[in-house]
Amino acid sequence: MGDYNYGLGAPPHRRWPVAWYNPAVLLRSAREMVSTADQNRNLDRRELYSGDFAAFDATSLAEDDAFWWDFVSDTGDGGNATYTVAKAVLAPEMPLPGADALRLPAGRLLVLGGDMAYPGAGTEEYQYRFNEMWEAARPAQDEARRTVLAIPQNHDWFDNISSFQRHFVDDHDDGFLNAHTPQSRSYFVARLPHGWWLFGLDFALLGDLDREQYEVLRDLVRTQVQPGQNVILLYPEPYWTRPLGDAARPGYAKRYQRLEALLLAQGARVRMRLAGDLHHYVRETAARGEGGLDFDDALITCGSGGAFLHPTHARKTSQAKRMCLEVDEQAMTDDLRQRVRVGTVDTPDTAELRGYQAQCSYPDPAQSRCLSWRNWRALFQSAGGLHWSELLESPAALWQNIVQGNMLFPLLLGVLYWAAVYCNAFVFSHSFHADGFLPPAAFARLDYGSFLALWVKALFFSPLAFAVHALLLVLCCAIAREDGPRVGVLTGVPHALLHMFWAASLYWLLSRYGQFHLLASSVAAPRYPWADVASMGAALCHYLLPVLAGLLKGAMLIVLGAAIGGLTFGCYFALMARCGYLGNNAFSPLAWQGYKGFLRFCIDAQGNLHGYMLGTDQVPQRWQANPDAAAKRPIWVEAAGQKAPEWRVCDQFTLRR
DSSP states (O other), X not given: OOOOOOGGGSOGGGSOOOOTTOHHHHHHHHHHHHHXXXXXXXXXXXXXXXXOOOOEEOGGGOBTTBEEEEEEOSOOSOHHHHHHHHHHHHSSBOOOTTOTTOOOBOOSEEEXXXXXXXXXXXXXXXXXXXXXXXXHHSOTTOXXXXXXXXXXXXXXXXXXXXXXXXXXXXXXXXXXXXXXXXXXXXXXXXXXXXXXXXXXXXXXXXTSOOHHHHHHHHHHHHHHOOTTOEEEEEESSOGGGSBTTTTOBTTBOOHHHHHXXXXXXXXXXXXXXXXXXXXXXXXXXXXXXXXXXXXXXXXXXXXXXSSOOOOSSSHHHHSOEEEEEEEOTTOSSGGGSEEEEEEEOSOTTOXXXXXXXXXXXXXXXXXXXXXXXXXXXXXXXXXXXXXXXXXHHOHHHHHHHHHHSTTHHHXXXXXXXXXXXXXXXXXXXXXXXXXXXXXXXXXXXXXXXXXXXXXXXXXXXXXXXHHHHHHHXXXXXXHHGGGOHHHXXXXXXXXXXXXXXXXXXXXXXXXXXXXXXXXXXXXXXXXXXXXXXXXXXXXXXXXXXHHHHHHHHHHHHHHHHHHHHXXXXXXXXXXXXXXXXXXXXXXXTTOOOOSEXXXXXXXXXXXXXXXXXXXXXXXXXXXXXXXOTTTOOSSEEEOTTOOOXXXXXXXXXXXXX
């Protein structure tokens, strides 16, 4: 974690987005994820809940024969985006230019889809990136007391949901927004008006429900959900972007698949599967009657609440989705026999499966694909969105940008370049002349092809050099493995070889044209080094100049390696993202703060569900203290010269009762 400043002294634009390629952030995220996963494997915190589990009755929150509620997910990243979305969600009514007839009042029920703070879920991240942004955005005349329901995502689990538990489970102090938080577990069920139900599920880091969660939900479905009623399933991740079946083994369905099958067997209608986790908006729908079901339903991903943008043109997002109710003949017991499978397929024309058609994406795939090219310089861009002139004027901001930004990743690459060269260059000395190797001073008469052959040969003479090159190979393949082992190998290996090529080339160029060997040999060793002061100085220079030459050469190698390695990684990210791969790993360094939004729902007097995706393409980049002292809230408003966010309805749909 960086040096966080809290309170009024840290406006939104000073709360920089998380630099996901900062080595410290990567190390911390990996450490916390492994630690929590290890705890869950041995003692799943979800199974420690006790007492009766009851559905929350939200029907009393309806006003004027209409029930409004909001859904926001993936909020606590950069302050500009988080604060902009929070202001819009908490405003009594959404002002929409050109849509005077459309009234969209704020809902009294606020549903949070997880990932409240990044990169982890510690108390300081929650305060810095989540609590203070929402508290500052709360209107002064906030008369209607809200009810908040929430589920955790993977980043909320990085501290074993300790912070999530304190904020949303048994929060008797009503700490968050002075709102009512009625849930007693990390998952919930809410009874909505006109026979609608909202199930909020918790997967922890295991990709499925735990046994206790499944059993209490199963009992509630059997006793309270009636045939013909409509169900919304809120998931912590859009599992439908994974291959059909979600890797469940034959004979042993996942518990959430069995829960969906139980709902259908009960006569309920699963009308919407809703999730955040992917930081964009995508809606896909299936028509009534398709796949043997007498209702239409939607798959909706809406993780646009404040985190960096994920592409909508990525393959796993745009690939065809299908659904089927499967009877597993390999199941040993009846409770394992039926499962609902939803996911991507390679053959979208499969007739017996229920098909989903893409209806809306925000941003649209063309805009998303265009943003991919910006990745070429992503590892060098300012972490806080500041212009380089502003960084140079403020040494503290410049230092913070380096230490807390992505620029440490190219620097790490430069160090790896240096380590690869240093370990490999051992054999380029007179000691290995018998093996065909030459000292760097001889490179002036050696062509590049001959040098490269010697360089590859040197890899097998120095085990340490081989290990450093192997580490670089593993790093490139691990980043590319997001889309599977095949993509990891086919793109990661050439990418790693390119970095090895650059490292060798830099060494050859510096050795041939750097003239460092001339500096190292410019002073001959005196015959009698202790004879007088001049001889002692000459002796000192004779022994120190080679060290100085080596340090200068190493420093130049690190700097040039950081520049070339960072640009190579950036171009690789741009190309892969453009082709629809590495949607997370290639877009996270871009840290794009635009295309943010949330969902506002209304259940009307006839029981129809109307959904509105409210989005803004850009968010303000500078804020100032509210000059209206009487208003007091919101605490910060757009600074002079900053355009206010232009909110609009990006998507509108209806699921009829």
